[in-house]
Amino acid sequence: MSKKIILYHEQQRFKQFWLWAVVLGVAAIFWAGFINQILLRNSFGSRPVSGLQLTIFFVLIGIGLPYFFYSMRLTTEVQPGELRVRFWPFHLKPVKIPLHLVREYELATYNPILDYGGWGIRWSLNGKAYNMSGNEGVRLYFYNKKPLLIGSQRAEELFEAIGAAKRMKQANT
Template sequence: MAGNHKILYREQQRFRQFWLWVVVLGVAAIFWAGLVTQVMFGGQFGDNPVSDVELVILFVAVGLGLPYFFYKMTLTTEVQPGVLQVRFWPFHLRPVRIPLHTVRDYEQVVYNPIGDYGGWGIRWSFRGKAYNISGNEGVQLLFYNRKPLLIGSQNPQRLFEAIRQAKEMG
């Protein structure tokens, strides 16, 4: 199992919700406005402005860093014979390996990300754990000895079929 790296399914997702990008870019725009107003035109940004150096540091961190961070954040799901791997970059340095022999059952599901798990990302709730980045579909894994795990997917039917095939092969 460990030496076999045949990939049956691979999916890489990014945050693509319009409302999320409006918020992220809106926050970043505040720091862009501050940089232009205070550093480039010599005005004062806000009632209690920080120094130009501090504003440049905040601009780099929030005005550039925050959008870049959300742009680069990815959820990669990979199915190989006998194993499913999930990596939510940058939070997982290495993929989380789920040996499929520990999976009792699995099902394709439609869920409410906010109502069921409190949103997107790496989420914990009374329903179990979820790795999701956009949408409201995925595959839920049911285990013998732990709470369920939901893997969000833009193509849940293909993910479901790959898990079925990987369990048979593994």
């Protein structure tokens, strides 16, 4: 059994302060409602929902929403001849990109909001992007489809690993 060679591995999570302030702020409203209405037995708001409804909202939004954002992660891995990208929980298996289909690649500094409409898995006129935070990455140009941007906190290392992976695969064929 051959051992898999990993030239590059990076795992990113959302770490923007403003995003966490919004997510936790929304969750805090449901925590306050749950504590006030269920635990302290006071009505929460002028038209309170039932205890069961509030408990369901609390679990879904007060606990589920922060957990959902916390569990999201972008994993990028480069192996000889292949780039793998996995945006958990949207991808159960990594998206495999054969590097022989990449005609060109470059280091990219971009504006996530203006160029792609934000962070995550994004589609725009500029192509597709996988990004979590920051504004640097590697843009891949293909023979038969629009460009793909892979956001990275270590874009230069990713760029070098892609080059090494392409050379290794070419040397093996």
